[in-house]
Amino acid sequence: MWDVKGTPLPVKFENWVPDRVLYDFDGPRIFTVRHELGDFLAYVCDEDDQIARYLLAPTNDDTVAALEKGTCTMRETLAQPWLWVIDVGFDDVPRQVWRSTLEAIPETLLPKPWAMLWPNLEPLLAVRMIGPNLAKGRIPASVIKRAVEGATYALKKLAELMLSSRPQRPEQRSLTVRHLYDLPTQHLAFNSFEIAFRAPDTAQLRLGEQDDVLEPEYDEMGRRLAEALEWATPLASDQDSRTIDLDLLDALKKLVPPQTGLVEQVEVRGRLLRHQPRPAYTLTREATRRVGRARTQREPQATPLTATGLIEEFDKGRLTFILRYTDAGRDINCAITDELYDEVMELFQQDEVRATIFGLEIPGNRFVEVIHIARVLETPVDQPVNPA
Amino acid sequence: MPKAPPCLRHGLSTFRRYEEASHQRDLFPALGDKIAMAELKPEHGKTKLTQGKQPTHTTWWPYEEVQRASLFRCVDTPLGSNNVGR
Numbered sequence: 001m002w003d004v005k006g007t008p009l010p011v012k013f014e015n016w017v018p019d020r021v022l023y024d025f026d027g028p029r030i031f032t033v034r035h036e037l038g039d040f041l042a043y044v045c046d047e048d049d050q051i052a053r054y055l056l057a058p059t060n061d062d063t064v065a066a067l068e069k070g071t072c073t074m075r076e077t078l079a080q081p082w083l084w085v086i087d088v089g090f091d092d093v094p095r096q097v098w099r100s101t102l103e104a105i106p107e108t109l110l111p112k113p114w115a116m117l118w119p120n121l122e123p124l125l126a127v128r129m130i131g132p133n134l135a136k137g138r139i140p141a142s143v144i145k146r147a148v149e150g151a152t153y154a155l156k157k158l159a160e161l162m163l164s165s166r167p168q169r170p171e172q173r174s175l176t177v178r179h180l181y182d183l184p185t186q187h188l189a190f191n192s193f194e195i196a197f198r199a200p201d202t203a204q205l206r207l208g209e210q211d212d213v214l215e216p217e218y219d220e221m222g223r224r225l226a227e228a229l230e231w232a233t234p235l236a237s238d239q240d241s242r243t244i245d246l247d248l249l250d251a252l253k254k255l256v257p258p259q260t261g262l263v264e265q266v267e268v269r270g271r272l273l274r275h276q277p278r279p280a281y282t283l284t285r286e287a288t289r290r291v292g293r294a295r296t297q298r299e300p301q302a303t304p305l306t307a308t309g310l311i312e313e314f315d316k317g318r319l320t321f322i323l324r325y326t327d328a329g330r331d332i333n334c335a336i337t338d339e340l341y342d343e344v345m346e347l348f349q350q351d352e353v354r355a356t357i358f359g360l361e362i363p364g365n366r367f368v369e370v371i372h373i374a375r376v377l378e379t380p381v382d383q384p385v386n387p388a
Numbered sequence: 389m390p391k392a393p394p395c396l397r398h399g400l401s402t403f404r405r406y407e408e409a410s411h412q413r414d415l416f417p418a419l420g421d422k423i424a425m426a427e428l429k430p431e432h433g434k435t436k437l438t439q440g441k442q443p444t445h446t447t448w449w450p451y452e453e454v455q456r457a458s459l460f461r462c463v464d465t466p467l468g469s470n471n472v473g474r
Binding site: 021022023024025026029044045046047074108109110111112114115116117118119120122271274 | 401406411414415417441442443
């Protein structure tokens with residue numbers, strides 16, 4: 001057994017017993033301890049044929065609740081200002097206690113930084129922006145924005161693809177694309193910078209009380225996500241002649257790391273990938289170049305389009321509307337991003353206000369991608385504009 | 389585990405899903421970084437779902453003559469994995 005870096009304590013720590021067992025595998029491995037010396041969270045970090053070595057971190061009910069809800073990881077729960085290392089014989093009698101810190105424990109014996117208490121708490125999707133200069137207190141807002149946008153844009157594209165390829169079950173009529181990409185944030189971590197999303201509450205989506213009602217949908221989205229990630233991160237042995245769906249290429253475009261700047265790699269993992277060939281993928285700048293080359297070669301040439309008309313039939317789930325009575329002489333199907341939602345909603349609710357859209361018309365896509373929208377100032381003919 | 393039920397103390401813990409074994413590997417690196425898979429048949433012993441928060445945790449009581457290690461092979465992807473032991 002390895003040497004403990006810490007101060008031996010003259011503590012017997014007798015009469016210690018698990019209070020609540022949180023993880024059991026060949027015996028309790030994570031549990032709470034209520035003792036006259038304090039409340040602790042115990043974690044078995046190592047064992048041999050003589051002893052089990054525990055880390056005991058001071059804890060309280062709120063910390064344990066956060067661990068059980070998946071809002072903090074196992075390692076974060078152990079990362080207290082101090083902890084005890086305790087060797088316990090298989091007769092359950094403590095033999096030695098040290099005062100130590102988490103930093104003094106060998107990295108190979110600690111839970112991985114992302115590991116949650118139970119498998120069902122693993123985030124649906126976690127995106128980690130990696131770079132040598134990304135550390136707590138030094139994460140620019142642009143990196144956080146990129147992590148959020150990269151994940152949500154990819155999820156949106158995958159959700160659109162999935163919903164267009166399979167009929168919605170009757171009990172899922174209230175389900176929209178937005179429900180599948182605008183997910184609740186489960187966890188933020190500064191290793192380098194990571195954001196994790198969990199599945200939405202199905203009861204709130206009016207899909208019933210059962211938690212796993214969307215599992216087939218997530219599995220389908222995970223399958224397509226893995227297809228895209230496999231393409232973007234070919235192994236040395238892979239043939240480089242594979243092609244990728246344009247929709248999947250689109251899903252990747254905001255997920256890959258930028259060619260310059262603080263983010264050098266992006267790691268993607270989560271329950272979405274649970275049945276896929278790899279549980280985690282790391283996108284490097286080579287993946288960015290690969291995506292860029294493919295987009296240049298394969299994406300159809302977009303044509304700029306400007307038109308003025310009235311916004312009607314706004315689908316708030318799919319973020320689409322129809323621009324009618326246009327100066328182009330035709331109705332135009334439009335798709336928007338989240339950023340334009342409020343603007344479009346306001347114009348949609350004001351029946352008489354005309355809007356000018358600036359967008360891109362892409363061959364094969366029945367929706368014009370709206371980049372900017374402006375309201376048209378209507379000037380009644382009998383009231384000249386005040387020059388002031 | 390002197391206080392555990394004697395019957396459970398003589399069983400071997402396995403998972404039926406790769407992701408549960410993979411999660412445990414991340415949670416307890418000291419248990420090793422390999423995941424091995426086997427297809428257990430009636431002639432290999434008795435199994436019982438003994439799940440708590442791990443939905444497919446299964447205890448296996450192998451028959452005495454079974455060569456346990458020879459049944460398993462290491463896997464590094466979830467594809468095709470079922471009955472995963474650690």
